[in-house]
Structures are given as structure tokens and as C-alpha cells.
Amino acid sequence: xxxxxxxxxxxxxxxxxxxxxxxxxxxxxxxxxxxxxxxxxxxxxxxxxxxxxxxxxxxxxxxxxxxxxxxxxxxxx
Amino acid sequence: xxxxxxxxxxxxxxxxxxxxxxxxxxxxxxxxxxxxxxxxxxxxxxxxxxxxxxxxxxxxxxxxxxxxxxxxxxxxxxxxxxxxxxxxxxxxxxxxxxxxxxxxxxxxxxxxxxxxxxxxxxxxxxxxxxxxxxxxxxxxxxxxxxxxxxxxxxxxxxxxxxxxxxxxxxxxxxxxxxxxxxxxxxxxxxxxxxxxxxxxxxxxxxxxxxxxxxxxxxxxxxxxxxxxxxxxxxxxxxxxxxxxxxxxxxxxxxxxxxxxxxxxxxxxxxxxxxxxxxxxxxxxxxxxxxxxxxxxxxxxxxxxxxxxxxxxxxxxxxxxxxxxxxxxxxxxxxxxxxxxxxxxxxxxxxxxxxxxxxxxxxxxxxxxxxxxxxxxxxxxxxxxxxxxxxxxxxxxxxxxxxxxxxxxxxxxxxxxxxxxxxxxxxxxxxxxxxxxxxxxxxxxxxxxxxxxxxxxxxxxxxxxxxxxxxxxxxxxxxxxxxxxxxxxxxxxxxxxxxxxxxxxxxxxxxxxxxxxxxxxxxxxxxxxxxxxxxxxxxxxxxxxxxxxxxxxxxxxxxxxxxxxxxxxxxxxxxxxxxxxxxxxxxxxxxxxxxxxxxxxxxxxxxxxxxxxxxxxxxxxxxxxxxxxxxxxxxxxxxxxxxxxxxxxxxxxxxxxxxxxxxxxxxxxxxxxxxxxxxxxxxxxxxxxxxxxxxxxxxxxxxxxxxxxxxxxxxxxxxxxxxxxxxxxxxxxxxxxxxxxxxxx
Numbered sequence: 001x002x003x004x005x006x007x008x009x010x011x012x013x014x015x016x017x018x019x020x021x022x023x024x025x026x027x028x029x030x031x032x033x034x035x036x037x038x039x040x041x042x043x044x045x046x047x048x049x050x051x052x053x054x055x056x057x058x059x060x061x062x063x064x065x066x067x068x069x070x071x072x073x074x075x076x077x
Numbered sequence: 078x079x080x081x082x083x084x085x086x087x088x089x090x091x092x093x094x095x096x097x098x099x100x101x102x103x104x105x106x107x108x109x110x111x112x113x114x115x116x117x118x119x120x121x122x123x124x125x126x127x128x129x130x131x132x133x134x135x136x137x138x139x140x141x142x143x144x145x146x147x148x149x150x151x152x153x154x155x156x157x158x159x160x161x162x163x164x165x166x167x168x169x170x171x172x173x174x175x176x177x178x179x180x181x182x183x184x185x186x187x188x189x190x191x192x193x194x195x196x197x198x199x200x201x202x203x204x205x206x207x208x209x210x211x212x213x214x215x216x217x218x219x220x221x222x223x224x225x226x227x228x229x230x231x232x233x234x235x236x237x238x239x240x241x242x243x244x245x246x247x248x249x250x251x252x253x254x255x256x257x258x259x260x261x262x263x264x265x266x267x268x269x270x271x272x273x274x275x276x277x278x279x280x281x282x283x284x285x286x287x288x289x290x291x292x293x294x295x296x297x298x299x300x301x302x303x304x305x306x307x308x309x310x311x312x313x314x315x316x317x318x319x320x321x322x323x324x325x326x327x328x329x330x331x332x333x334x335x336x337x338x339x340x341x342x343x344x345x346x347x348x349x350x351x352x353x354x355x356x357x358x359x360x361x362x363x364x365x366x367x368x369x370x371x372x373x374x375x376x377x378x379x380x381x382x383x384x385x386x387x388x389x390x391x392x393x394x395x396x397x398x399x400x401x402x403x404x405x406x407x408x409x410x411x412x413x414x415x416x417x418x419x420x421x422x423x424x425x426x427x428x429x430x431x432x433x434x435x436x437x438x439x440x441x442x443x444x445x446x447x448x449x450x451x452x453x454x455x456x457x458x459x460x461x462x463x464x465x466x467x468x469x470x471x472x473x474x475x476x477x478x479x480x481x482x483x484x485x486x487x488x489x490x491x492x493x494x495x496x497x498x499x500x501x502x503x504x505x506x507x508x509x510x511x512x513x514x515x516x517x518x519x520x521x522x523x524x525x526x527x528x529x530x531x532x533x534x535x536x537x538x539x540x541x542x543x544x545x546x547x548x549x550x551x552x553x554x555x556x557x558x559x560x561x562x563x564x565x566x567x568x569x570x571x572x573x574x575x576x577x578x579x580x581x582x583x584x585x586x587x588x589x590x591x592x593x594x595x596x597x598x599x600x601x602x603x604x605x606x607x608x609x610x611x612x613x614x615x616x617x618x619x620x621x622x623x624x625x626x627x628x629x630x631x632x633x634x635x636x637x638x639x640x641x642x643x644x645x646x647x648x649x650x651x652x653x654x655x656x657x658x659x660x661x662x663x664x665x666x667x668x669x670x671x672x673x674x675x676x677x678x679x680x681x682x683x684x685x686x687x688x689x690x691x692x693x694x695x696x697x698x699x700x701x702x703x704x705x706x707x708x709x710x711x712x713x714x715x716x717x718x719x720x721x722x723x724x725x726x727x728x729x730x731x732x733x734x735x736x737x738x739x740x741x742x743x744x745x746x747x748x749x750x751x752x753x754x755x756x757x758x759x760x761x762x763x764x765x766x767x768x769x770x771x772x773x774x775x776x777x778x779x780x781x782x783x784x785x786x787x788x789x790x791x792x793x794x795x796x797x798x799x800x801x802x803x804x805x806x807x808x809x810x811x812x813x814x815x816x817x818x819x820x821x
Contacts, residue, residue, distance in 0.1 A: 024351050025169070027597045031355045032165045033598060034204045039359075048391045049487035054601060058204045061601040063483050065490075068596065 004076055005067035007053065009043040015074035016040050022071030032056040035072065088265035106155045107188070108147075108267055109219060110175065112196030112207050115602040116218065117224040117457030121254035122159040123610055125264075130159075132618045141517070142187070149268040150261075150589040158190060165213045165781050167316055169596065170520045178323045179720035180215060181306045189306075189610050192271050193219040194263070196775065199251065202370055206362045209245065215309055218271035219247045222263060222746060226251040240369040246274030255608055280481045280559045284346045288315060288339050295332050316351060324411065325659055326817045368371035381603050388480050398484050399743065401477075402503055409461050409507040416460035424453035430775060442643055443636070444730065451635025453716055457779065458510050462623055464618050465504050465511040469518070470615040472500075474607035478518065479599055486597065492579050493586035495597055498528040502578070505535035506571075507692040509779045513786055514619060523590040528794050529786060533579040533779050536571045536771060539718040543770050544570060546722050550742040551763030577772055589795075630781035641686040648684030651677060682727050687712050701808040702762035703770065704750070714775050721770075761820045765812040 006024065017039045020027045034057045044054040044061065052065045062068045112118040116335045126145025133142045143159040159174035160179060168174040184187045195212055197205035209221060223236060242249045248266055252259030280290065292311040310327065314336060317324055325333060343350045387393050428445045435441040466796070470476040482496030489496050497519045505512030519525040547565045555562045654677040661670040682688055691708035698708055706728045714721035729744045748757040774780065774797050783793040
């Protein structure tokens with residue numbers, strides 16, 4: 001089974017990061033900001049126009065664009 | 078007690094001139110504050126240094142360098158450096174590159190600090206510990222300051238400082254910088270000799286470790302890089318594959334050329350090698366937190382949630398945002414006006430005083446029309462800059478700015494910019510100068526440059542008097558439905574500027590400023606009450622920075638323009654008029670003499686170098702419908718666009734201080750071509766001139782501030798050429814197209 005990506009979560013839904021893909025430098029930075037595999041993450045809300053997203057990870061709120069969220073696979077079960 | 082006066086001494090090349098003599102004797106101890114954005118680092122910096130701080134730039138880059146002075150309990154006075162907020166020593170922005178370069182000793186003008194104070198948010202210890210571990214791995218003396226300990230206690234978070242100290246290997250202190258709590262302890266700690274941490278948090282897989290060791294042996298002895306930083310330099314080199322100048326300059330080409338092969342080999346052996354250390358540190362952090370921190374689960378910040386539900390609401394969010402922006406714009410536009418008028422009046426009165434005190438002549442003219450006018454221009458911008466930065470600091474410090482960027486990101490993203498570009502661009506409708514200065518909130522270099530380059534396309538308030546003059550002179554007051562033609566024209570000019578900005582941004586993002594798609598990640602900080610001290614310091618710093626840096630260029634250009642418009646004197650027409658004035662005065666006819674005085678001013682300008690430039694410009698601007706008189710106006714309006722109005726008044730013998738715009742409109746409409754006697758300017762010429770003003774870069778202050786903000790002449794010159802070429806082409810299209818269609 002393939003895991004859903006972060007942008008597919010519904011607002012308010014929680015999940016655990018499984019993998020961070022995409023360009024190496026970007027993946028590394030997202031992990032440094034706390035989005036490392038195994039970390040719980042919540043999709044808090046979408047911006048009024050649907051993009052970017054607001055995430056809650058390690059008590060910090062981060063905003064990333066859908067284009068980056070598509071590279072992050074999460075376990076939502 | 079030291080009797081040395083409190084002067085700040087910055088290293089050479091920092092962009093700030095020392096106010097006094099460099100201190101002799103042993104070098105002052107340097108302490109650097111380092112932490113994530115939103116760690117309260119700047120609040121701590123302000124609390125430690127009071128108002129004794131200086132803002133400059135790191136040599137060659139636009140990153141801001143803030144240095145202050147702090148007196149310690151022992152009486153020793155230390156230099157405190159406020160490093161830019163960073164998430165990691167593996168840099169992703171110019172700010173973070175500077176931090177890494179300072180800590181590795183790669184910057185000749187900023188030697189590595191003697192002690193690093195790591196400022197962390199006690200309520201978000203795990204994420205903030207990431208940078209702490211990275212810095213401790215460098216093996217430099219450090220102190221960890223657990224900031225916002227009051228907020229952590231309130232949230233029920235308990236941190237065992239002794240356990241943390243044991244695990245990290247450096248002193249740990251709890252503080253609350255905003256309340257002044259724990260600062261005495263911190264100062265006492267800064268007085269002591271600090272030992273670097275001996276702990277090792279770095280876990281590199283074997284192949285990577287071998288590659289690092291191999292690289293290390295190939296690095297030559299570098300003058301500014303301390304011996305112990307060689308390992309870190311090797312790691313930085315291995316992980317960095319961007320366009321990192323300071324790093325590339327620090328090592329010989331031979332080593333650089335070998336890097337891609339090493340990386341490729343590691344990619345084959347271990348595809349995840351570049352991220353291995355990140356995961357290793359977070360494992361370590363999980364261990365540390367388990368021992369040293371007791372937190373009551375994942376408590377949610379309910380206040381924050383409630384505010385965010387409104388401020389980022391699908392409908393209320395954008396509405397509140399637009400209302401707030403409207404208020405900011407209105408304030409910069411309107412609130413600054415009384416202050417600007419007051420400054421104007423004071424400068425005017427001062428000029429009169431100087432005029433009265435000095436005999437008429439070149440010296441009086443240089444002082445009054447050159448220097449005082451130039452300094453005056455500079456000072457009149459300060460109210461707008463101060464008001465805009467008052468709002469920007471308030472919006473930043475409360476945490477709203479991040480929400481504004483969150484709301485606007487989608488729209489600004491369409492032209493390849495980030496949400497943070499909105500406020501600078503909006504401010505530019507009042508004046509491009511504070512607008513360009515406000516681009517500092519944009520962390521991506523390319524986004525920031527693009528925003529600086531398109532900001533002057535927003536129709537600023539200085540264009541309004543020119544628009545008003547030309548619309549009044551050439552656009553008939555016809556009602557079209559509920560609006561008038563002059564109103565539509567004004568709106569169209571604003572729209573033209575925005576359209577040009579979008580077009581140029583789009584083109585730049587595809588050509589000169591193309592680059593790997595930047596990562597957009599932004600932290601949405603909790604809401605906080607702003608500290609008035611921080612806000613006022615920001616306002617003061619911006620104003621002083623503008624006066625010092627842009628002011629000198631503006632003053633120099635003012636003097637040059639004054640010279641061009643005043644010399645040579647005594648041309649044939651001026652000599653004739655001067656003789657006639659004497660005759661009129663002797664005949665006791667003051668009315669005639671006054672009229673002749675105005676004609677003399679006009680003649681002097683027409684016969685000056687500026688007049689000659691106007692004539693020389695004619696072949697270039699004739700295709701746009703402009704004659705040499707407009708040419709003079711285009712030249713002098715480089716001092717400030719609204720100078721166009723007074724120049725036109727002088728050229729048409731109405732006197733410099735004409736208070737009757739009506740008569741000037743009439744005069745321009747009725748102006749004739751001296752050779753043919755036909756009407757010189759048709760409405761089509763008026764339209765062409767308005768289009769030119771909407772698009773052209775004719776403001777030396779904008780160029781000066783762009784020079785200061787980009788730290789090079791390259792981009793301001795590009796801006797000057799690009800905007801004026803675009804203005805010329807657009808005016809050409811309007812004038813020639815209009816003529817083809819049978820107008821004018």
C-alpha cells in the first residue's frame with residue numbers, strides 16, 4: 001500500500017511523517033525544520049485560496065506550499 | 078570602572094563608520110547571539126545593549142549586521158553581535174550563509190565570536206535544540222539561554238537545567254528577555270571563561286566520515302579559518318552544492334573540482350547520506366528531552382487558535398487583511414503629510430535665513446538651491462519611512478505579518494513572488510523608498526531583488542502633482558456615466574504601473590533572476606504583544622540608515638543638478654534681461670521689474686547646461702512628442718518627480734514659486750513652438766508624457782536606496798535603464814500610434 005501525501009489530508013487531520021522526498025536540499029531543510037520521518041504532524045488549515053497549508057509539528061506551526069507537501073508521505077491511520 | 082567613552086567600533090568594511098577612535102590594547106571580547114527566528118533573540122539583544130547599537134551590513138552582501146555594546150558585572154565592556162535568525166548551519170538563505178561564515182571564520186571583517194549565546198524558545202525546546210546541537214558540534218564556547226521561560230512555566234513545561242547542562246556540556250540559563258528576568262545571571266555568565274562542549278552529537282555513517290576526513294587533509298591552511306574549524310569546513314563543502322561564494326573562495330579549485338565525484342560515490346553507497354545527520358540529531362534531541370523536560374502532553378494554544386480562526390478565515394481573513402493594508406497605506410500617504418509639510422516649511426524658513434545672512438551670489442545659491450534643497454529632499458522622506466516601519470514592526474512583532482504572507486502567497490505566487498512582497502509593493506504607492514527598504518522582510522534573494530526592481534512602477538505620491546498638472550491641462554472634464562474622464566485617466570495610469578510591474582516580474586523570473594525554485598517554508602509564530610522598545614528601535618534604525626546611506630547620494634546628485642541648472646550664467650538673453658531689469662528699477666516700475674525677474678530666471682535655466690541638455694535630448698524625445706522644454710523638466714525631475722512642475726513654471730517664465738497651478742496649466746496648453754508658432758503640445762503629447770512619467774525611473778532617491786539595499790550599482794543601473802527604456806517605448810507607441818489614428 002502506498003501512503004497518502006501530506007496535501008491529501010483534510011484540515012484538522014493528524015498523521016505521522018513516513019518519508020520526505022523531492023529535491024535533496026528541500027527535503028533536508030524540511031527535515032531540519034522538524035518534519036523528519038516518525039514525527040506526528042497535523043494539517044491545521046489551508047490558506048483562504050487553498051494554498052499554502054498550515055502544519056503543526058513539534059508544537060510549531062509551519063506553512064508550506066502544496067508543491068512541497070506533495071513530496072511528503074504520511075501515515076494517517 | 079573604565080573611563081573610555083562609549084563608542085562603537087566596527088571592523089572595516091562593515092559599512093558603518095566608527096564614531097570614535099578604535100580602542101587600543103587587548104581586543105574587546107566578542108559575544109554573538111544566535112538562534113532560530115522567533116526565539117526572542119532580538120529582544121534579548123535590545124535588553125543587553127540598550128540603545129547602544131549600530132546597524133550596518135556585512136561586507137559585500139545585503140545582510141544586516143547589528144552590533145551593540147554591553148557592560149558586564151566585572152566592569153568589562155563586551156561587543157555583542159546579533160547574528161541573523163537561522164534554522165540551521167546548513168544554509169538556505171543569505172542570512173544563514175552569513176551565520177555559517179561567521180562561525181567558521183570565513184569572513185575577514187567579522188572574526189568568529191569568543192562566546193556564542195544560543196537563544197532558544199523554552200516552549201519549543203526540541204525544534205530549537207537542533208541548531209544548538211549543530212553549533213555545539215563546532216566545539217566553540219557557548220551558553221544556552223532558555224528564553225521565554227515564563228511562557229513555558231505558564232504552559233506547564235518544566236525544564237531540568239542541570240540535566241540539560243550535563244547532556245549539552247555547556248552552561249544553561251533560564252531567562253525571559255522581554256521581562257528582564259535572568260539577565261543578571263546571563264551577564265555574570267558572559268563574564269566567565271566558558272569551555273567549549275566536548276560532547277559529540279554528530280553521527281555520520283562510515284562512508285561519509287571517511288569522505289570528510291579525506292577532504293580535511295586536502296584543505297590548505299587558511300588565513301582566517303581557525304584550525305579547529307577545518308572539519309566543519311569539510312562538512313560544509315561536502316553538503317553544499319549550490320552557488321555559495323564565500324565557501325568556494327575559501328578553498329582551492331582543485332578541491333572544489335573533486336567534490337561532485339565524492340558526492341556521486343556517496344550517493345551510490347548510501348542514498349540518504351545527506352540527511353543522515355539530521356535524523357541523528359533529532360534522535361539525540363528525543364533522548365535529551367526525555368531526560369530534561371517534563372511537558373504536559375500536546376497542549377494546544379487556545380488563544381492562538383481563536384485568533385487564527387478569524388484572521389486566516391476564508392472570508393474574514395482577506396477582508397481584515399485588506400482593511401489593515403488600507404489603513405497602513407492611508408497612514409503612509411496621509412499621516413506623513415503634515416510632518417512632511419512641516420519639514421518643508423522649516424527648510425524653507427531656514428533657506429530664507431541663509432539667504433538673508435549671505436550676500437547673493439554663487440555661494441548663497443549653492444547653499445540654498447543645492448545643499449539645503451538636497452538635504453531637505455532627503456529629510457522629507459523620513460516621516461513616510463518612520464510611519465511605514467512603525468506599522469511593519471508592529472505587524473512583524475505581533476506575528477500578523479506571517480499570516481498576511483500566508484493569505485497573499487497564492488496571489489503573489491502567480492507572478493513568481495512570495496506573499497511577503499505585498500507590503501513593500503503596497504507601500505511603494507506612497508513612495509518607492511520606504512517600499513524598497515521594506516523588502517528586507519523577504520528572505521529569498523531573488524524574490525527580494527525582483528520586488529525591489531518592480532517597486533518603482535507603483536505610482537508614487539510624487540507622480541501625483543505631475544499627473545494633476547497634465548490631466549488638468551490636457552484631459553477635458555467630461556462625465557462618462559458616474560465617473561469623469563480625468564478620474565479614469567488617473568486610474569489608468571495606476572493600472573499601467575501595476576501592469577508593467579507584473580510584466581517585468583514575470584520576465585525577470587524567467588531570465589536574469591531565474592533559479593532553482595526556492596523553498597517556501599514559513600513559521601507562523603504565536604501571537605505576542607509587541608515591545609515598544611523593539612518597535613521604536615526598528616523605526617529609528619531605518620530612519621538613520623536612510624539618512625546616512627541614501628542621503629549622501631541624494632545630496633551629491635542635488636548639487637550636480639543645481640550646478641547644471643545654474644551655470645553657465647550670463648548668456649545673451651539673460652544679459653539683455655538683466656540690463657532691462659536695471660532700467661525698469663531705475664524707472665521705478667516694480668511690476669515690470671518683477672515680470673522681467675521671472676523672465677530672467679527662465680532665460681538662465683534655458684541657457685544653462687540643463688537647458689543645453691534639454692536641447693541635446695530633443696532628437697531622442699521628439700518621437701515621443703516632447704520638445705526641449707520638457708527635456709529640461711525630465712532632467713530636473715530626477716531630483717524628485719514633482720520638481721517637474723516647478724521647472725515647467727520656470728521655463729515658462731512663471732517664476733519658481735508659482736502658486737497658481739491654473740495659470741501653469743493654461744500656459745502649457747497654449748504654449749507655442751518658438752520656430753513655427755504652432756501649438757507646441759497637443760493632448761496626445763500630454764498623454765504620452767503621462768505614460769512616460771508612469772513608467773520612467775526618474776528619481777535619484779529611488780536609485781540611491783536601491784543601491785544601498787542591493788549593495789551594488791549593478792541592479793540600480795539595470796533598474797534605471799530598464800524602466801526608462803520601457804517608458805520610452807510605451808510613450809513612443811502612444812504618440813506615434815495616436816498620430817497614425819489621426820489624433821494630435
